[in-house]
Amino acid sequence: MRAIPFSRLLIAAALGSTLALAPLSASAFEGEVFSLKNRWEHTVTQMPANQREDTLKALASEAEQLANQYPNEAEVLIWQGIVLASYARERGGLGALGTAGDARDVLERAIEIDPTGGNGSAYVTLGALYDRAPGRPLGFGNSDTAERMFQRALELRPDGIDVNYYYAAFLKEEGNTPAAREHAQRAVNGTARENRQVSDEALRREAEALLGQL
Structure with a gap:
């Protein structure tokens, strides 16, 4: 059997270790983002107004570290x-x-x-x-x-609740009421994303309120 140079074995071992660790690193990173997202959603949709600023400041610091x-x-x-x-x-x-x-x-x-x-x-x-x-x-x-x-x-x-709600709010400020009404309705009718259900449903309610003003 042909001998494999030791240096090549080291490279192969290092590459194998890197490939083995990559999924773990990705999982760790995704888990940290998932945790950050959940706490952000809770803060902006359920936390009392007088507590949100300090909590978001702490989350911003954590996001910077990440x-x-x-x-x-x-x-x-x-x-x-x-x-x-x-x-x-x-x-x-x-x-x-x-x-x-x-x-x-x-x-x-x-x-x-x-x-x-x-x-x-x-x-x-x-x-x-x-x-x-x-x-x-x-x-x-x-x-x-x-x-x-x-x-x-x-x-x-095109059917995103967040996209259409914020665009509708922008159009209202710009004085384009018909287009604002259209996009507010699209926000109301939109489907909440699986990974953002809490915040999307909160925006749907805001879109319903906005629609009532148009």
């Missing part, structure tokens, strides 16, 4: 961006602009890695950020950019 550990995982960055955007919204005022800007930067980085933006989630959050932030010189808010983000999200997930 992103530092997995800097090239789009899903991790998307959830960091979502948590930061929620924290900025809860803080409100000019003091939240820095946090909102951080959320924007993280989400745009995630889209560079995954152009689908987590099946549209990054684009929805970016659309809401560009819609709600003040424009220059104070902030980065821009209606045209918000429109583009929402349109891209709709291309990826």
Whole structure:
């Protein structure tokens, strides 16, 4: 039998170890994101308003640590961006602009890695950020950019509850009542995602309330 060089054996062993560990690493990363998502959902849908800001601040810190550990995982960055955007919204005022800007930067980085933006989630959050932030010189808010983000999200997930609700809210602010009504109805009729049922159902209720105002 032909002898195999020892160096090649070492390389093969190292490669085998890497391949064996990869599923475990992926599972660990997915589990951490799943835990972060569940606690975020509980915070934004069920926690009393006077407790949300501090909790989201802690979640944002945790998400940052996770992103530092997995800097090239789009899903991790998307959830960091979502948590930061929620924290900025809860803080409100000019003091939240820095946090909102951080959320924007993280989400745009995630889209560079995954152009689908987590099946549209990054684009929805970016659309809401560009819609709600003040424009220059104070902030980065821009209606045209918000429109583009929402349109891209709709291309990826046209029946999404979150996509249609936030786009409907944007259209209402823009004075386009017929289109706002259409997308609010689509949000009401949409199907909740299996991994986001709690937050999607909360948005469905908000879409029903919005529809009543249109």
